[in-house]
Amino acid sequence: MNDDVRAELAAIVARHGDDATRLVQMLRDVQDALHWIPPLAIDELAERLGLPRARIEGVAGFYAFLHTDAPCRYRVLFSDNITDRMQGNQELMAYLCERLWVEPGRVSEDGLVCVDTTSCTGLCDQGPGLLVNGWAIPRASRAVLDRIADLIVAGQPVAQWPADLFVIDDNIRRSDMLLGHDLMPGDALRAALTRGAGVDAEAPANERSWREANVHAAPGPLATLEEIKRSNLRGRGGAGFTTGLKWEACRNAPATPRYVVCNADEGEPGTFKDRVLLTRQADLVFEGMTVCAYVIGARHGLLYLRGEYRHLLRPLQAVLARRRAANLLGTGILGVKGFDFDIDLHLGAGAYVCGEESALIESLEGKRGIPRNRPPYPVTHGYLQKPTTVNNVETFCAAALIARHGGDWYRAVGTAKSAGTKLLSVSGDCARPGIYEYPFGVTVRQVLADCGAEDTLAVQISGPSGVCIAGDEFDRRIAFEDLATAGAFMVFDRSRDLFEVARNFAHFFAHESCGFCTPCRVGTSMLKATMDKIAAGQGTQYDLAEIEQLDRVLHQSAHCGLGHTACNPTLDTLKRFRPTFERRLKSLDFVPAFDLDGALAAARRMTGRDDAGAHLSAELER
Numbered sequence: 085m086n087d088d089v090r091a092e093l094a095a096i097v098a099r100h101g102d103d104a105t106r107l108v109q110m111l112r113d114v115q116d117a118l119h120w121i122p123p124l125a126i127d128e129l130a131e132r133l134g135l136p137r138a139r140i141e142g143v144a145g146f147y148a149f150l151h152t153d154a155p156c157r158y159r160v161l162f163s164d165n166i167t168d169r170m171q172g173n174q175e176l177m178a179y180l181c182e183r184l185w186v187e188p189g190r191v192s193e194d195g196l197v198c199v200d201t202t203s204c205t206g207l208c209d210q211g212p213g214l215l216v217n218g219w220a221i222p223r224a225s226r227a228v229l230d231r232i233a234d235l236i237v238a239g240q241p242v243a244q245w246p247a248d249l250f251v252i253d254d255n256i257r258r259s260d261m262l263l264g265h266d267l268m269p270g271d272a273l274r275a276a277l278t279r280g281a282g283v284d285a286e287a288p289a290n291e292r293s294w295r296e297a298n299v300h301a302a303p304g305p306l307a308t309l310e311e312i313k314r315s316n317l318r319g320r321g322g323a324g325f326t327t328g329l330k331w332e333a334c335r336n337a338p339a340t341p342r343y344v345v346c347n348a349d350e351g352e353p354g355t356f357k358d359r360v361l362l363t364r365q366a367d368l369v370f371e372g373m374t375v376c377a378y379v380i381g382a383r384h385g386l387l388y389l390r391g392e393y394r395h396l397l398r399p400l401q402a403v404l405a406r407r408r409a410a411n412l413l414g415t416g417i418l419g420v421k422g423f424d425f426d427i428d429l430h431l432g433a434g435a436y437v438c439g440e441e442s443a444l445i446e447s448l449e450g451k452r453g454i455p456r457n458r459p460p461y462p463v464t465h466g467y468l469q470k471p472t473t474v475n476n477v478e479t480f481c482a483a484a485l486i487a488r489h490g491g492d493w494y495r496a497v498g499t500a501k502s503a504g505t506k507l508l509s510v511s512g513d514c515a516r517p518g519i520y521e522y523p524f525g526v527t528v529r530q531v532l533a534d535c536g537a538e539d540t541l542a543v544q545i546s547g548p549s550g551v552c553i554a555g556d557e558f559d560r561r562i563a564f565e566d567l568a569t570a571g572a573f574m575v576f577d578r579s580r581d582l583f584e585v586a587r588n589f590a591h592f593f594a595h596e597s598c599g600f601c602t603p604c605r606v607g608t609s610m611l612k613a614t615m616d617k618i619a620a621g622q623g624t625q626y627d628l629a630e631i632e633q634l635d636r637v638l639h640q641s642a643h644c645g646l647g648h649t650a651c652n653p654t655l656d657t658l659k660r661f662r663p664t665f666e667r668r669l670k671s672l673d674f675v676p677a678f679d680l681d682g683a684l685a686a687a688r689r690m691t692g693r694d695d696a697g698a699h700l701s702a703e704l705e706r
């Protein structure tokens with residue numbers, strides 16, 4: 085048995101070129117082959133890669149989709165976003181557990197199956213979603229679960245399950261300049277290559293010497309960069325940094341090689357537009373990455389695909405192969421000597437924090453996805469400490485369009501401060517969930533009308549780390565200057581309990597905190613505990629004040645954006661819908677969460693005192 089395992093591991097390591105930066109990919113393969121990551125595999129990988137055992141163990145223990153606890157042939161994970169809950173995931177999970185005779189979260193004694201929850205799987209428009217050994221299944225129902233249970237009991241490998249279980253719809257409801265474009269593969273690149281006639285050599289000395297030695301120094305890249313800058317394109321992944329400035333900083337960074345990284349981690353609950361772009365517009369994504377490579381002078385690109393989208397891996401590989409065959413990737417792209425660029429795909433393993441660009445880079449390097457200290461920023465010290473441009477999937481699509489049509493064409497759409505269009509992932513209480521592309525500046529009210537939402541109480545914009553808005557704000561606009569968003573648009577009608585929405589988000593952050601820094605690790609757990617306490621009818625005004633205090637601490641001292649935003653949804657909801665919290669409070673007075681006088685009982689027993697002087701006065705406790 086051990087020899088078989090060793091042979092399997094040798095093959096896996098060889099397949100990844102003995103390259104330790106591929107560690108997460110290797111561990112994923114081990115998990116697939118052996119149904120877990122046994123201690124023997126950790127020993128073997130450590131030896132073969134020449135890494136400390138603790139490093140392999142640390143990485144394997146970090147990612148939710150890697151398991152070191154016990155072998156299990158079928159891991160069924162129910163997506164547990166609030167929209168899945170609204171679609172009945174809890175009742176369905178209980179049903180499957182009953183059918184399979186298993187306890188939630190525990191591997192069955194025969195090692196056959198485990199049924200558990202996971203964070204949002206990006207199927208909110210067709211939920212409830214679930215994953216079986218990482219393969220996504222939308223629209224879970226009792227009928228679907230009956231089929232799944234039968235397949236599991238029969239021991240049918242997931243690769244042989246009926247294909248109709250895995251059909252994921254794109255649900256594109258509104259297209260604009262991006263989803264409706266008419267570019268053919270290579271059009272944007274050809275435009276970039278021919279652009280720039282007339283751009284002269286008035287460049288700084290380091291730029292000039294680089295030009296002499298490098299195709300990327302020809303006028304085309306600089307002229308394309310100017311168009312990206314002129315377009316006013318801003319990143320679509322959440323932070324909204326100006327894309328042209330990012331590319332320019334990376335291009336100007338003196339070190340080489342440089343890298344292009346596409347962030348397709350899309351872990352924000354309620355967001356699924358990158359899933360659809362990678363399904364329908366993969367050529368445009370890769371074209372945008374290649375344009376970026378041309379501009380910044382990179383030869384190597386990486387696309388970090390979230391583990392939940394493993395079903396997209398093969399189709400994306402096929403698109404890459406087609407592009408190589410068409411000379412749109414590889415050596416001498418489109419016949420231009422020296423224009424060499426190719427793209428690798430990297431599959432994540434279930435960690436929301438890996439969407440943060442520096443954590444993503446750590447993960448790409450085969451490490452735990454812990455965010456780095458910034459500065460320095462990835463544009464100078466990114467992948468392997470080299471200059472790296474990280475952009476979101478949608479940003480690269482927009483960049484390809486700009487390379488073809490120019491910056492003025494792009495900025496003519498949208499608002500003065502928010503150029504172009506934005507893809508929204510619309511889910512929740514509406515008749516037509518799916519993808520909506522709008523010019524920036526569209527009102528929330530308009531989106532609600534288009535998606536068939538009625539009697540709407542609130543909309544959560546940009547997921548849990550975004551903002552919750554109420555009815556009197558529906559004339560606000562989707563734009564960087566008003567409601568900035570990475571794309572999630574979750575609708576809640578009046579039948580919904582917004583306290584439970586906020587509680588679900590608090591659980592999400594506690595689950596996804598990477599644990600690296602104490603304020604976030606402890607703070608998100610405290611927030612979760614406080615929300616659970618309120619839900620159990622044990623909360624007081626003191627707890628509400630505690631949440632505000634927690635928010636201040638997290639904003640001041642958390643290491644990354646996850647911690648900074650963890651209290652946002654709770655506080656937003658508290659601010660706008662306070663009665664939904666207060667209704668649950670045991671007392672509207674300030675009763676402390678910690679019973680100080682009770683805690684002194686042991687001391688009273690030991691000293692044999694129980695007189696009034698041995699008790700804290702009620703006044704003091706307050």
Ligand SMILES: Cc1cc2nc3c(=O)[nH]c(=O)nc-3n(C[C@H](O)[C@H](O)[C@H](O)COP(=O)(O)O)c2cc1C
Nearest residue numbers: 319320321347349350351439440441475476479645
């Ligand atoms: C906790 C956390 C999660 C994030 N997740 C994503 C993500 O899934 N996709 C994404 O593009 N950006 C995500 N970001 C933002 C990235 O750090 C980064 O700003 C972005 O990839 C840059 O690309 P852009 O300029 O094209 O937006 C996340 C940030 C944080 C703090």
Ligand code: SF4
Nearest residue numbers: 599600601604644647
């Ligand atoms: S803020 Fe949270 S997610 Fe970010 S590094 Fe600290 S513990 Fe990790």
